[in-house]
Amino acid sequence: MIRIKCxxxxxxxxxxxxxGEDANVNRPSMDEQGVQPWVDFVFNRDNPRGWHKEYxxxxxxxxxxxxxxxxxxxxxxxxxxxxxxxxxxxxxASEAAE
Amino acid sequence: xxxxxxxxxxxxxxxHFGAGDAHGVTLGTRRVSSLWQIAGWxxxxxxxKPVLTSLGLSGLxxxxxxxxxxxxxxWRIAPDKILLEGVRDLAAAASEELMVLDLGHTRTAIxxxxxxxxxxxxxxxxxxxxPAAFGPxxxxxxxxxxxxxxxxxxxxxxxxxxVPCTWAETIWEVLFDNALPHGLTIEEAA
Ligand SMILES: [Zn+2]
Numbered sequence: 465m466i467r468i469k470c471x472x473x474x475x476x477x478x479x480x481x482x483x484g485e486d487a488n489v490n491r492p493s494m495d496e497q498g499v500q501p502w503v504d505f506v507f508n509r510d511n512p513r514g515w516h517k518e519y520x521x522x523x524x525x526x527x528x529x530x531x532x533x534x535x536x537x538x539x540x541x542x543x544x545x546x547x548x549x550x551x552x553x554x555x556x557a558s559e560a561a562e
Numbered sequence: 563x564x565x566x567x568x569x570x571x572x573x574x575x576x577x578h579f580g581a582g583d584a585h586g587v588t589l590g591t592r593r594v595s596s597l598w599q600i601a602g603w604x605x606x607x608x609x610x611k612p613v614l615t616s617l618g619l620s621g622l623x624x625x626x627x628x629x630x631x632x633x634x635x636x637w638r639i640a641p642d643k644i645l646l647e648g649v650r651d652l653a654a655a656a657s658e659e660l661m662v663l664d665l666g667h668t669r670t671a672i673x674x675x676x677x678x679x680x681x682x683x684x685x686x687x688x689x690x691x692x693p694a695a696f697g698p699x700x701x702x703x704x705x706x707x708x709x710x711x712x713x714x715x716x717x718x719x720x721x722x723x724x725v726p727c728t729w730a731e732t733i734w735e736v737l738f739d740n741a742l743p744h745g746l747t748i749e750e751a752a
Contacts, residue, residue: 524705
């Protein structure tokens with residue numbers, strides 16, 4: 465059982481949330497012509513051992529999307545913030561362009 | 563105009579149920595009068611404030627305490643979303659930046675009161691229901707039986723639960739069954 469501190473609702477049971485997806489994945493720019501950035505975006509995910517950023521939806525609460533830090537090894541829960549406020553890694557498109 | 567019927571009309575059979583002489587919980591319903599939702603995006607505060615000001619309210623409120631002004635109750639249910647009960651028709655307030663929804667037909671209010679009402683809630687939600695953690699005037703959104711509900715503490719041992727009409731019977735049954743050990747009184751339908 466994990467408990468998640470929703471920035472709006474406070475500390476809540478995991479059962480009020482649904483997992484969304486990996487929050488480290490950014491959509492390539494819409495004018496991206498290369499195939500690989502789109503393949504990575506749609507199919508390829510890291511499988512980290514340790515801290516991981518994930519989208520969760522507080523579906524039985526404030527119905528906001530949050531970005532949650534979760535340790536895939538220990539199930540420890542770290543920071544939780546509204547997805548709209550979250551600082552996410554640069555998109556794969558901009559990485560590819562570098 | 564047709565009279566709206568509570569989905570719990572057939573459930574609210576007055577009487578005493580469960581544990582012998584105990585009277586721990588009283589369940590009832592109350593009419594939801596004109597429920598509206600206003601929602602927006604980035605500039606929500608700027609576009610919502612005139613609506614709230616016209617109702618005599620000073621601000622958007624917080625995510626924990628309901629605002630109460632006469633017959634009007636206001637719940638800030640999300641950063642850009644507010645639920646209002648007991649207000650006039652707000653349709654005219656709609657704009658490109660402010661979504662206005664009439665939810666009057668979508669929610670049923672179940673009332674829970676009595677000395678064991680907090681114990682009953684503790685059985686059906688995974689949140690601390692002690693008076694210090696959930697006092698009068700406070701509200702929370704959570705799930706009962708995996709259905710999203712809004713619970714408003716309206717008195718020391720009194721709660722209103724706003725439930726989706728389509729799930730009202732199920733939630734009522736969950737509350738009914740869980741209340742039996744406390745001694746349950748059902749009030750005449752409001
Ligand atoms: Zn929440």
